[in-house]
Amino acid sequence: GAGVSQSPRYKVAKRGQDVALRCDPISGHVSLFWYQQALGQGPEFLTYFQNEAQLDKSGLPSDRFFAERPEGSVSTLKIQRTQQEDSAVYLCASSLTGTDENTEAFFGQGTRLTVV
Amino acid sequence: GQNIDQPTEMTATEGAIVQINCTYQTSGFNGLFWYQQHAGEAPTFLSYNVLDGLEEKGRFSSFLSRSKGYSYLLLKELQMKDSASYLCAVRDRTGGYNKLIFGAGTRLAVHP
Numbered sequence: 001g002a003g004v005s006q007s008p009r010y011k012v013a014k015r016g017q018d019v020a021l022r023c024d025p026i027s028g029h030v031s032l033f034w035y036q037q038a039l040g041q042g043p044e045f046l047t048y049f050q051n052e053a054q055l056d057k058s059g060l061p062s063d064r065f066f067a068e069r070p071e072g073s074v075s076t077l078k079i080q081r082t083q084q085e086d087s088a089v090y091l092c093a094s095s096l097t098g099t100d101e102n103t104e105a106f107f108g109q110g111t112r113l114t115v116v
Numbered sequence: 117g118q119n120i121d122q123p124t125e126m127t128a129t130e131g132a133i134v135q136i137n138c139t140y141q142t143s144g145f146n147g148l149f150w151y152q153q154h155a156g157e158a159p160t161f162l163s164y165n166v167l168d169g170l171e172e173k174g175r176f177s178s179f180l181s182r183s184k185g186y187s188y189l190l191l192k193e194l195q196m197k198d199s200a201s202y203l204c205a206v207r208d209r210t211g212g213y214n215k216l217i218f219g220a221g222t223r224l225a226v227h228p
Contacts, residue, residue: 004158031213031214033215033216035218040220040221040223041220041221042120042203042205042218042219042220042221043159043203043216043218044218045215045216045217048213048215050213055211055213056211056213056215091158091159093216095214103214104149104161104164105161105216106161107151107158107159107160108158109156109157109158110158112156
C-alpha cells in the first residue's frame, strides 16, 4: 500500500479483555516498530522486527504484551487481560532497512485503545 | 541510558519565527530527527541531521551539535496550520539496528 495502515483506528475494551492490533507496513519494508503513546507524551518504544525476527522486545511493559510478524509483513500486537493503564495510542512504523543511514521511519495513524 | 528533553509547550504569533530546542544523552547516537504530529494523526517526518550544522528545508530548518548533545528546529513564517506537537527523536544504533527514541514532544500553539 501507499503508507502504513493500522486497524482498528479505535478500540474500546473492557478491563480484562484481550485485544489484537494490526499493522500493515509499507510493502517491502524490512523493519517494523511498535510504539505506545500516552496522552501528551512522545511515543515509547515497545518492540522491533527485522523481517519475521523479533530482535528487540525490551520495551514491552509486561508479559501481557505479545507481538508477532510471522511472514515478515503484517504484524499483530496482542494485549492480554487489558488494564486501564494500557489505554494509549499504539503506533506502528516501518522503514526500508534497519541499518541504512538514510532511511526514515514512516508511521501509521495508530490505534487508540481505551480500556474501561 | 537515554534522555531527551524538550519544552512542553510554546506559543507564537502567525508570521513569526519560533525555535524549539532539544537536548539529548544517548549511548549509540546515529542521527537526530524532527517529526510533526497533529492531534490524532501519525507523526510525519520533518528533518534529519547526522552531522553538525544546519539543514534547511523551506520554512523549516534544523541544527545539530553532537558535542553539546543539542538540536533545534526553527520554523519561519509561522502559519496557523503549524499548530501541532513537534517531536525530537534520536536514532540509536545500540544492538546493530536503528531505533528511534522520542522526547515527550513540544506542543506549539500559533495565534493570529
